[in-house]
Amino acid sequence: MSDLTGNPPASGTALKVEDRLYLYPGAVAVVHRPSVITTILGSCVAVCLWDPSTGRAGMNHFILPRGGGPPTARYGNHAMPMLLEEVLGLGARRKNLLAAVFGGACLLAGESREPKLGDRNLLEARSFLDHEHIPLVNENSGGREGRKLTFRTADGNAVVRKL
Amino acid sequence: MSKKKILLVDDSVTTLMMEQMVLRGQPYNVVTAKNGEEAVRMSEAELPDLILLDVMMPVMNGFEACRRIRQNLATLQIPIIMVTTRGEENSVETGFESGCNDYITKPINGTELLTKVRALLGE
């Protein structure tokens, strides 16, 4: 079985029709049955969490690394704990959780000396996973292109197509 | 150092005004266009450092404007952020295929707009 790696599933593991949903920027989706979650990323970052033992899974898609005000999944500092809490709330086992990180492209060659927005988004995601001791098993990030991410929760397969 | 220039394109006066208000007081020069055709013309005449391009517009939509801006050697390198109303899969994919570099969804969140612009153009 593949595990968030993006490798095609072995033959014979073709899945039955799953729920399909498209994740908008600034949203979190968690599922308890086989689903296909899709999203499109530029400098935004999407993180997939997957518990292979229960099939519980989720994805967020945040726009900026940090933000004040009331908690919203538009900001990484809120979107990451939201995703974790919601996946656990659905019955995922914390010790089984695997993570994958996507997006964070630096689409434009900005002249700013500051770290690029995409990099800052990625850093926020990675440091949260590190802090929570959730293994990061796959990452497809950075670069200059947009990405279409398709995450199949039945087998944890996360496929990226460059746009 | 000269100020960076931003071209805002939207057929909604309210949106243009809001974007201008958010960017006011920041070290950028702002120019505006009300449809895709005007956007193509102004991107060549003004050579902005960044274009914020609405999708749904009369005369010429944002996708077509984006394609034309990418066809012109003088403007093909200008970063374009697409502004999609519905933020739907097809619309965003078409945006990237047309040559946009990133996208945001409506209603425009002022803080996000400012952060993206700053990240791209510097402060």
Added chain:
Amino acid sequence: MNETKEHGGYVLKVREETTRALATLKSENERFRMQLAAVESDRARLHQEKLNVQEQLMITRDHLTRSVDDHSSLVRRLMDVERENERVAGQFLDIETQNANLANLYVASYQLHGSLDRDEIVAAIREIVINLIGCEDFGIYERVDDEEKLRLIGWFDVSPESSQLISFGEGIVGRVAATGEAIIDEHGRSGIVAAVPLSVNGRVGGVIALFRLLPQKGNSLERLDHELLNLLASQAGIALYSTALHADATRRRAEGAL
């Protein structure tokens, strides 16, 4: 005699050997004594060195303790600075958000009072609802003169045929008109996310109903959305009322001129 002589020789020899052995022993003794003195001196030196090292150790330990203290205090200060930094960054973000929200409210207010033309005001309300709140499924209702009825005057996705005229008290929109109280239902279970009365001097002159927000908003109204709805409730009615007064005044002037 010979025996005595031999014996005497032997004694002499023994004596000589003894004398030699004594001399050897003496010199050995002397050597040992010197070695002992050297060892004693080494021992004294080593003892002194040990004392020196111990003293050095004490000093180093003192330094180390002080360094650890200094380090801890530096780490504490660094953490304080980081916390302060984070707090200031948070405040900065909050202020930027407030600024952006104010920009929205300013634009909305400006647009609502930027004209005395009725169509332009209705268009301004539409633009605020579509572009600032993010809703493409809504209706703008205006009170029909002094009757307790509402007429649909602006919409986007809502079907104009189905709800052209609504009586006060009828459905959610009618209820908002009758009570003058806004209804917010973010889960949209009632089919309406928000319905706000447009009031002028306490009299309900219309209602704006948002049936469904743009999908990326997930039907949840943010603080800014509430503020924009409040602004519409207090200003849009007045703006529409002003256009009616202006039209009336224009008509009267035209009649007076005749």
